[in-house]
Amino acid sequence: MRNTIALSAAAVMAATTVAAAPAITVANAAPVADSAVAAPAKKYPVVKKYVKRYRLKGWEMKQIKQAKRWAGTSKARQVRQCESGNTYKINTGNGYYGAWQFAAGTWRGSGGGRYASYAHQAPKFAQDHIAWKLWKRSGWGPWGCA
Numbered sequence: 658m659r660n661t662i663a664l665s666a667a668a669v670m671a672a673t674t675v676a677a678a679p680a681i682t683v684a685n686a687a688p689v690a691d692s693a694v695a696a697p698a699k700k701y702p703v704v705k706k707y708v709k710r711y712r713l714k715g716w717e718m719k720q721i722k723q724a725k726r727w728a729g730t731s732k733a734r735q736v737r738q739c740e741s742g743n744t745y746k747i748n749t750g751n752g753y754y755g756a757w758q759f760a761a762g763t764w765r766g767s768g769g770g771r772y773a774s775y776a777h778q779a780p781k782f783a784q785d786h787i788a789w790k791l792w793k794r795s796g797w798g799p800w801g802c803a
Contacts, residue, residue, distance in 0.1 A: 703782045711772060711783075721782055724789030732803075733788075739802030745784055748777045755779065757788040763799070767791050 701708055702722040713721070727733055734743070740758040741747045748754050754761065755776030759769065764776045767790055772783035779787075797803030 703780075707780060707782065717786075720789070721786050724786040725782065727789050727792070728785040732797075736797070736800050736802050740800060745781045746777050748775070755784045756781070757784055757791075757800070759784075759787070763791070 741756045745756040759776040767787045769787040773779035
């Protein structure tokens with residue numbers, strides 16, 4: 658009888674181990690399967706909170722993406738460095754604001770007022786977006802450092 662009990666205990670342990678192993682395997686496999694099936698996250702050229710805050714439309718997102726690419730060019734970096742030391746929050750009191758040194762009227766007239774009253778108060782992407790729009794319209798002319 659002792660052999661039967663020992664054998665039964667071993668059988669029970671083996672059955673428990675076998676039963677538990679598939680559960681662990683299935684549990685580990687499930688997230689991989691779910692993530693493979695899940696739709697890829699949508700990529701935004703700006704932080705997602707800004708998309709909601711400023712109610713950015715699809716066509717504006719495309720412009721912002723182009724502006725971001727443009728702002729990364731060597732010429733744009735050179736102009737920004739000369740204008741403001743590449744400081745987006747700069748307000749020196751000279752009547753020009755932000756990294757691109759916008760006059761308040763130019764900032765608002767180019768659509769920057771939707772982001773902030775003055776350029777230095779707006780996020781980086783917004784300053785680059787408005788500078789890109791101004792550049793598309795007037796070239797490098799508006800910037801003395803160009």
